[in-house]
Amino acid sequence: MARKRPKGVLEITWAVAESAAAGRKEHVPVGADYPDTVVRRISFAAGGGLGWKLSAIESPRAKPAPWKIVVVTGAPSWAEYWAPAIAALPLDREMVVVDRPGYAGSEPVDYVGDIRQQALALSPLLQARSGQKILLVGQSYGAAIATLMAAANPGRVAGLVLLSGYYGQPGPTAEWLLKVGARMLKIIPRDVRHAVLEVTNQAGQLEGMHAALRNLKVPVHVVHGDKDDFAPIELAEKLVAETRTRRPMRFERVIGANHFLNDGPAEDLLATLEGCIPRRWELKLNWPRWLDISQVPKLKARSSAPA
Secondary structure, three states: OOOOOOOOHHHHHHHHHHHHHHOOOOOOOHHHOOOOOOOEEEEEEOOOOOOOEEEEEEOOOOOOOOEEEEEEOOOOOOHHHHHHHHHOOOOOEEEEEEEOOOOOOOOOOOOOOOHHHHHHHOHHHHOOOOOOEEEEEEEOOHHHHHHHHHHHOOOOOOEEEEEOOOOOOOOHHHHHHHHHHHHOOOOOOHHHHHHHHHHHOOHHHHHHHHHHHHHOOOOEEEEEEOOOOOOOHHHHHHHHHHOOOOOOOEEEEEOOOOOOHHHOOHHHHHHHHHOOOOOOOOOOOOOOOOOOHHHOOOOOOOOOOOO
């Protein structure tokens, strides 16, 4: 039985502080809950020649699954909170969830505020195995970064999901936390400090996200809980209504859900993501009603014998 990881913002803040004091990169290492045949911690070199070593967790598979789900997390960026979802994946799906630059086990130690640089650093995640397609998921602050990743890597991403996307304006709870965090920047743990700085300085960078969305050729799914008090659902609705895209974006309102859609049952989250994966097209021949072939009289075979 996997132990309960703190989910509320204050609980996460305490977990970050506790981990920093103990010298750990995670609140509870995923290996304490799951064998590495189910959830495995990996590291990889950042893209763009940035020289950083990044950390992520993934679902090991002996054979490539048809779909690989790549998750770019929000702020603070702790991949371990997706471990239950990875553990619940069916064998025909893969998932990798990253600690973004400047968080948890990922370098650098300093704050990385440019979402373009983060998108470049995370680009190696979009490498697929033979015959595999990628569903790219951007959660909260990660939504803008994932959009830039999809635009910069045409042909590598088969679908984009903006999950509880944060679009520059905080909801009431997030606004209060940002104000408190801004006054305590010098004493709060690094990961929380980076989160406050990221969210505070994001709005001016969103034009790049909007430009990227307008040019994407892949399906885009905007999924948002209607009880989200961190990133208002109204902004997600506005994004869909006002952004002219090459193909219509799909909007899904999750009734009763808050900002942390990975906080609930893993099966519900995976079902939501599965709904963003297109079904195989099946050929169906539908005969017109006026032509019922079962009623067509069989033609008598002509006899070749002489009369």
